[in-house]
Amino acid sequence: MRAATADRERTVDVLKAAFAEGRLSAAEYGERFEAASTAQTYGQLARLVADLPAGPMVAPQMTVAQAGPVLVPVPPTFLAPPPQRRTNAVAVTSLVLGLLCVPTGGLLGVPAVITGHIGRRQTAERNEEGDGMAVTGLVFGWLSIAFWATIMLTVAVFG
Structure with missing residues (x-):
């Protein structure tokens, strides 16, 4: 399914968080940023963040509410079309x-x-x-x- 600009921006946000936490080097962040900017589908975006945690690691003294929202591109759910009914x-x-x-x-x-x-x-x-x-x-x-x-x-x- 084709990705929208908002989906690419969410992926970049996840990459920025991973870079800020030290999970990505500057070169790796740059490569993934370019790939996210030119990605056309959800699959391409999902591959860019597949090896990263869904959000920032929450320290034990912090609650999930204090950590803030987790911005992860959500791939669409593909449902199979209902089976066509037979004609009697x-x-x-x-x-x-x-x-x-x-x-x-x-x-x-x-x-x-x-x-x-x-x-x-x-x-x-x-x-x-x-x-x-x-x-x-x-x-x-x-x-x-x-x-x-x-x-x-x-x-x-x-x-």
């Missing part, structure tokens, strides 16, 4: 069957409804994606069943 295959099947109800004249309505209900249950149980696809398959399936039921009822009454 039965929900996808329901969507496809539901959409195919239109060109097939509603013949796939019942399978679309059945797979839609199964897909919704599985997406909830398995924490998978695809609930919207299952619902779409259900809607198209029920619409085609309602269409055919209306046609049959009309034929029976007027036929």
Whole structure:
């Protein structure tokens, strides 16, 4: 991750404290100061102070509050992205069957409804994606069943 100017300044402060305590020679301080000034990433800054204590050594008679704040560059925490949830295959099947109800004249309505209900249950149980696809398959399936039921009822009454 790229370092900001404030991060480089904190690293220089740690180097100054180490030099003042005698932990670094003048030449070593100069080299590390130059490297800190041109560092581009947190990793480069962290390497410059990795062998130094986090802050000034606190004498036994001093408390931590008297020693002052410790200025150490804190590298960012890299969290892995959450795993991508799988898409339920039965929900996808329901969507496809539901959409195919239109060109097939509603013949796939019942399978679309059945797979839609199964897909919704599985997406909830398995924490998978695809609930919207299952619902779409259900809607198209029920619409085609309602269409055919209306046609049959009309034929029976007027036929």
